[in-house]
Amino acid sequence: MSKLNSKIPEGPLETKWTKYKSTVPLVNPANKRSIEVIVVGSGLAGASAAASLAELGYKVKCFCFQDSPRRAHSIAAQGGINAAKNYQNDGDSVFRLFYDTVKGGDYRAREANVYRLADVSANIIDQCVAQGVPFAREYGGYLSNRSFGGTQVQRTFYAAGQTGQQLLLGAYSALERQVGLGTVKMYSRHEMLEIVMIDGKARGIIARDLISGKLERHFGHAVLLCTGGYGNVFFLSTNAMGSNVTAAWKAHKQGAFFGNPCFTQIHPTCIPVSGDHQSKLTLMSESLRNDGRIWVPKQKDDKRKANEIPEEERDYYLERRYPAFGNLVPRDVASRAAKERCDAGYGVGTSKMAVYLDYAAAIERYGNVQANKLNLHNPSKEKIIELGKEVVKEKYGNLFDMYAKITGENPYETPMRIYPAVHYTMGGLWVDYELMTTVPGLYALGEANFSDHGANRLGASALMQGLADGYFVIPYTIGSYLSQDIRTKAIPTDHEAFVSAEKKVQDQLDRLMNIKGTKSVDHFHKKLGKIMWDKCGMARNEQGLKEAVAEIRTLREEFWNDVRIPGLQNEFNLELEKAGRVADFLELGELMCMDALNRKESCGGHFREESQTEDGEAKRDDDNFAYVAAWENKGNNNWELHKEELNFEIVHPSQRSYK
Amino acid sequence: MEHKNLNLTLKIWRQKNSKEAGNFVSYKVSDISADMSFLEMIDVLNEHLINAGDEPVAFDHDCREGICGMCSMYINGRAHGPWQGTTTCQLHMRAFNDGETITIEPWRAKGFPVIKDLTVDRTAFDRIIASGGFVSVNTGNAKDANNIPVPKDDADKAFAAAACIGCGACVAACKNASAMLFVSAKVSQLALLPQGQIERETRVLNMVSQMDAEGFGSCTNTGACEAECPKEISIENIARLNREYFMANLKKKDYL
Numbered sequence: 001m002s003k004l005n006s007k008i009p010e011g012p013l014e015t016k017w018t019k020y021k022s023t024v025p026l027v028n029p030a031n032k033r034s035i036e037v038i039v040v041g042s043g044l045a046g047a048s049a050a051a052s053l054a055e056l057g058y059k060v061k062c063f064c065f066q067d068s069p070r071r072a073h074s075i076a077a078q079g080g081i082n083a084a085k086n087y088q089n090d091g092d093s094v095f096r097l098f099y100d101t102v103k104g105g106d107y108r109a110r111e112a113n114v115y116r117l118a119d120v121s122a123n124i125i126d127q128c129v130a131q132g133v134p135f136a137r138e139y140g141g142y143l144s145n146r147s148f149g150g151t152q153v154q155r156t157f158y159a160a161g162q163t164g165q166q167l168l169l170g171a172y173s174a175l176e177r178q179v180g181l182g183t184v185k186m187y188s189r190h191e192m193l194e195i196v197m198i199d200g201k202a203r204g205i206i207a208r209d210l211i212s213g214k215l216e217r218h219f220g221h222a223v224l225l226c227t228g229g230y231g232n233v234f235f236l237s238t239n240a241m242g243s244n245v246t247a248a249w250k251a252h253k254q255g256a257f258f259g260n261p262c263f264t265q266i267h268p269t270c271i272p273v274s275g276d277h278q279s280k281l282t283l284m285s286e287s288l289r290n291d292g293r294i295w296v297p298k299q300k301d302d303k304r305k306a307n308e309i310p311e312e313e314r315d316y317y318l319e320r321r322y323p324a325f326g327n328l329v330p331r332d333v334a335s336r337a338a339k340e341r342c343d344a345g346y347g348v349g350t351s352k353m354a355v356y357l358d359y360a361a362a363i364e365r366y367g368n369v370q371a372n373k374l375n376l377h378n379p380s381k382e383k384i385i386e387l388g389k390e391v392v393k394e395k396y397g398n399l400f401d402m403y404a405k406i407t408g409e410n411p412y413e414t415p416m417r418i419y420p421a422v423h424y425t426m427g428g429l430w431v432d433y434e435l436m437t438t439v440p441g442l443y444a445l446g447e448a449n450f451s452d453h454g455a456n457r458l459g460a461s462a463l464m465q466g467l468a469d470g471y472f473v474i475p476y477t478i479g480s481y482l483s484q485d486i487r488t489k490a491i492p493t494d495h496e497a498f499v500s501a502e503k504k505v506q507d508q509l510d511r512l513m514n515i516k517g518t519k520s521v522d523h524f525h526k527k528l529g530k531i532m533w534d535k536c537g538m539a540r541n542e543q544g545l546k547e548a549v550a551e552i553r554t555l556r557e558e559f560w561n562d563v564r565i566p567g568l569q570n571e572f573n574l575e576l577e578k579a580g581r582v583a584d585f586l587e588l589g590e591l592m593c594m595d596a597l598n599r600k601e602s603c604g605g606h607f608r609e610e611s612q613t614e615d616g617e618a619k620r621d622d623d624n625f626a627y628v629a630a631w632e633n634k635g636n637n638n639w640e641l642h643k644e645e646l647n648f649e650i651v652h653p654s655q656r657s658y659k
Numbered sequence: 660m661e662h663k664n665l666n667l668t669l670k671i672w673r674q675k676n677s678k679e680a681g682n683f684v685s686y687k688v689s690d691i692s693a694d695m696s697f698l699e700m701i702d703v704l705n706e707h708l709i710n711a712g713d714e715p716v717a718f719d720h721d722c723r724e725g726i727c728g729m730c731s732m733y734i735n736g737r738a739h740g741p742w743q744g745t746t747t748c749q750l751h752m753r754a755f756n757d758g759e760t761i762t763i764e765p766w767r768a769k770g771f772p773v774i775k776d777l778t779v780d781r782t783a784f785d786r787i788i789a790s791g792g793f794v795s796v797n798t799g800n801a802k803d804a805n806n807i808p809v810p811k812d813d814a815d816k817a818f819a820a821a822a823c824i825g826c827g828a829c830v831a832a833c834k835n836a837s838a839m840l841f842v843s844a845k846v847s848q849l850a851l852l853p854q855g856q857i858e859r860e861t862r863v864l865n866m867v868s869q870m871d872a873e874g875f876g877s878c879t880n881t882g883a884c885e886a887e888c889p890k891e892i893s894i895e896n897i898a899r900l901n902r903e904y905f906m907a908n909l910k911k912k913d914y915l
Binding site for chain 1: 676692694695696698699702703706708709710712713714715717719721722723724725726727728729742744745749751753774778780781784785788789790791792793794795796797798799800801802803804805807808809810811817818821822824825848849852854855
């Protein structure tokens with residue numbers, strides 16, 4: 001019998017959430033005041049959850065490792081947020097958003113969760129606009145939309161190329177409002193290092209004050225992990241430098257199952273690696289694929305500059321292979337196609353590991369439209385290009401500027417060079433319909449959970465999910481648990497469980513500091529990243545994954561014998577922070593490879609070379625793998641696999657085709 | 660693409676913690692690729708320091724794509740260094756010449772005490788936002804988004820102000836360590852939008868009062884903040900803040 005109960009409500013798909021909301025037990029306002037909730041992380045999921053729960057009357061403590069909650073990496077999301085508003089009158093609906101998301105996720109997500117996500121998507125836009133989030137607007141004053149990969153309607157709301165920033169600052173302002181009212185206590189520059197368990201329930205955390213280095217105990221009736229994804233296991237990714245898996249991993253080791261750890265999204269449009277010094281990779285928003293055309297030379301190892309290659313000698317390979325969706329195929333498909341061309345010898349740039357993203361056609365097209373708007377008759381080619389550049393600048397200016405600063409090239413004049421990079425992790429802590437992990441009282445929201453994106457996330461859906469979880473799901477579902485807990489008084493933090501949890505953290509810190517080895521934390525992190533990228537990256541096979549597991553074990557051994565952490569424990573010590581995070585990545589990496597080994601099919605971002613169609617597309621195996629792989633930690637890097645079968649009642653899995 | 664490698668002398672502010680005095684220490688780095696970002700260059704230095712048994716330089720950084728606002732170095736006398744409209748993490752080494760000496764300091768302002776080396780405490784900014792930088796709308800209150808049409812011009816101006824990343828360069832660049840550009844950006848964003856009208860007066864009064872309480876200086880219209888802002892937030896916002904503040908004081912209920 002499976003230990004997994006997804007708690008999906010009975011009844012037809014479209015009424016599950018409405019019915020759930022009407023029947024879930026409530027906590028009365030007086031009782032809310034004496035219930036404490038800990039929120040770890042202050043990104044879209046964390047800030048929105050902390051603010052919303054405080055508005056309801058709960059006592060909230062919110063933690064983030066950055067110097068301010070406004071820095072969380074949600075801030076870097078560029079392109080937009082999806083919502084089924086159908087403001088464009090182009091046939092969008094909750095059902096279509098649900099359908100696109102399930103299909104885009106290659107049929108490895110729960111239908112009920114995804115439907116709920118689509119259902120609340122419109123409320124998110126309403127809420128954000130009310131907060132003063134300055135979304136892009138049309139001249140009539142109404143909200144503007146654009147299209148994104150994997151869809152055929154325009155349902156993406158955006159604020160230039162800084163949508164994540166504006167949404168996060170909206171959630172941050174809601175959070176700070178509660179901080180000002182005294183209903184949320186904010187702990188910035190604090191890192192959660194352990195979950196405190198009492199009688200089988202999550203009852204608090206041990207956090208390290210990163211300035212003083214001191215450990216602190218915090219009680220909560222419930223603990224919410226909103227700590228983002230684990231893409232930094234690859235060292236090079238589009239994640240922020242501090243993004244880490246530590247909170248989720250500590251929870252995993254306390255009994256929370258980890259769902260689909262191998263589901264990693266490799267984003268197709270990033271600036272290519274320029275050398276060994278590279279510390280992170282920079283994403284160029286997927287929205288650029290709306291207007292940009294992706295190509296490589298038809299001739300192998302073509303030494304000519306992009307502008308010298310005539311039109312007929314260019315291979316617009318996405319348009320060629322996928323005429324229906326063209327440059328707007330989902331991310332996993334676009335990434336693999338780029339890798340395929342580069343591996344075959346058609347790559348461009350000094351490293352030959354890049355493809356062109358070309359704006360020349362879009363500039364001309366916009367220039368013509370603009371000339372018509374301005375009533376210019378027979379404008380010169382130069383005038384058209386000038387006008388077109390202005391339009392492109394308004395739409396994507398910040399992205400183009402960023403590209404120019406990083407590469408030293410002008411993207412208005414020469415095509416950009418792009419290559420896929422690790423961007424998002426669909427896997428994460430397994431949660432039920434209520435967003436609770438397998439540990440009672442411990443929740444996971446946003447990218448930290450495994451839930452809604454299946455094996456591949458569509459563009460502009462991460463912001464939607466983070467805010468859906470925080471604003472509109474957890475405020476309801478947490479009542480189901482806390483209503484049973486109204487008689488639990490705050491547990492004093494001198495309780496034995498807090499003492500022993502703190503000691504465990506202290507022991508690990510002592511152990512790290514006492515290694516006094518010879519190599520920096522980054523040395524090990526880079527090695528781990530290389531193993532993961534080469535063997536558990538865009539393409540995976542049995543042999544490589546087995547090698548990776550062995551190599552990670554050896555590397556972990558080396559780390560624990562030879563890492564050097566300068567400075568002291570009880571002070572501001574960035575190397576010690578990094579060491580703890582890399583130690584956890586060194587365990588997670590092994591689990592990711594094991595999960596990838598177990599899943600012998602290809603699906604979404606997970607491409608097993610052994611499982612492909614004749615024309616090189618990912619080949620799913622629904623008979624054997626239509627399940628969520630939820631891994632239980634058995635200690636000492638042993639895991640037991642549990643399966644949550646996925647039942648598709650509405651959307652019937654078919655071979656995903658974008659042709 | 661041009662490939663050159665640089666040998667540089669770095670004069671870096673080292674300070675153990677908020678209590679002890681700090682001083683400049685010089686370091687040499689060699690063979691720095693012009694394609695590196697400024698922070699990757701510091702990574703190289705830190706890797707050398709760790710390997711040599713020394714303590715690496717502590718500095719704030721996170722997204723490394725110019726949006727989180729965490730990086731905060733004062734480079735050769737300029738907040739975020741020589742490039743216009745650029746954060747330290749987006750500054751690249753092609754901005755420097757071989758053999759150059761680069762001076763690197765933390766933000767210096769009473770409102771931003773040093774934590775260690777180049778890291779400062781900017782929680783004052785959070786407290787200013789908490790005093791009024793929001794629209795009081797609880798989750799679930801909102802009506803359909805298109806029921807609040809906003810003229811595109813206003814929306815664009817509000818967005819331009821809202822692009823502030825809260826890095827504190829404006830304070831660091833100002834001879835008075837004034838936080839007016841930061842405060843004015845938030846006040847402007849919300850004053851320009853219909854959603855912000857209801858709390859328009861209390862917002863500006865509370866935020867300015869908190870700004871003063873945090874120990875930031877006054878604005879004397881020098882314009883250094885605008886010149887050094889990595890997001891090129893316009894000083895026009897400060898003019899708007901002054902108007903908002905003046906009007907709010909005039910309309911204060913207890914004057915009537």
